Amino acid sequence: DTGVSQDPRHKITKRGQNVTFRCDPISEHNRLYWYRQTLGQGPEFLTYFQNEAQLEKSRLLSDRFSAERPKGSFSTLEIQRTEQGDSAMYLCASSQGQARLSWYFGPGTRLTVT
Amino acid sequence: AQSVTQLGSHVSVSEGALVLLRCNYSSSVPPYLFWYVQYPNQGLQLLLKYTTGATLVKGINGFEAEFKKSETSFHLTKPSAHMSDAAEYFCAVSDRLSQGGSEKLVFGKGTKLTVNP
Numbered sequence: 001d002t003g004v005s006q007d008p009r010h011k012i013t014k015r016g017q018n019v020t021f022r023c024d025p026i027s028e029h030n031r032l033y034w035y036r037q038t039l040g041q042g043p044e045f046l047t048y049f050q051n052e053a054q055l056e057k058s059r060l061l062s063d064r065f066s067a068e069r070p071k072g073s074f075s076t077l078e079i080q081r082t083e084q085g086d087s088a089m090y091l092c093a094s095s096q097g098q099a100r101l102s103w104y105f106g107p108g109t110r111l112t113v114t
Numbered sequence: 115a116q117s118v119t120q121l122g123s124h125v126s127v128s129e130g131a132l133v134l135l136r137c138n139y140s141s142s143v144p145p146y147l148f149w150y151v152q153y154p155n156q157g158l159q160l161l162l163k164y165t166t167g168a169t170l171v172k173g174i175n176g177f178e179a180e181f182k183k184s185e186t187s188f189h190l191t192k193p194s195a196h197m198s199d200a201a202e203y204f205c206a207v208s209d210r211l212s213q214g215g216s217e218k219l220v221f222g223k224g225t226k227l228t229v230n231p
Contacts, residue, residue, distance in 0.1 A: 004157075031217065033218065033219075040123070040223070040224075041223055041224070042118075042204050042221030042222050042223045042224050043221045044221070045218040045219070045220070048217065048218060055217075056216060056217070056218065091157060091158070093158075101146065101163065101165055102160075103160075103219060105157040105158040105159075106157050107156055107157045108155075108156070108157050110155070
């Protein structure tokens with residue numbers, strides 16, 4: 001068990017470009033969550049998956065954002081036509097079962113849009 | 115919807131002094147309650163959680179928190195601060211399984227702890 005991993009750790013992109021982040025959860029975890037954290041704020045929920053099904057999406061997730069978890073294992077978060085306001089830390093977490101008692105967070109991907 | 119309020123975005127203490135970080139939640143039914151710590155450029159690490167039972171919860175690194183239903187609070191304390199405690203701390207809540215509802219964690223805005231030598 002190597003924990004939740006995210007790739008890349010840092011991404012600098014120019015406004016208008018598309019970016020994609022990857023999250024690999026703990027292997028037996030069936031739930032995967034994406035959060036966004038801007039400077040000076042707590043993490044804000046974006047979306048979550050149970051296996052490959054996307055069960056909830058925040059209103060923060062505009063139509064420029066899309067997340068997938070095609071085989072119920074790793075997940076990708078894509079941002080199209082990036083804006084400077086997208087600059088943030090994107091955190092992934094995973095959990096197992098419905099206990100709602102344990103979430104394990106990855107190290108995050110820091111996105112800077114110039 | 116669940117919400118969490120952390121009083122004080124910055125707290126500064128001297129090494130060896132008591133640490134008190136405040137957290138209040140808004141819910142008529144006590145949710146599950148969590149404290150996470152975040153070191154610079156890192157993800158979130160669970161310090162402790164309250165689900166049921168004993169209202170005083172002990173966590174890692176000498177931290178503890180007490181759930182007070184009457185005050186809808188879950189304040190984090192540590193008797194003696196260490197330089198390595200300097201970090202940002204987040205209180206979070208989630209709906210109990212029995213309530214159904216969303217599975218997500220809802221976080222407060224965080225409190226940055228500075229420890230002075």
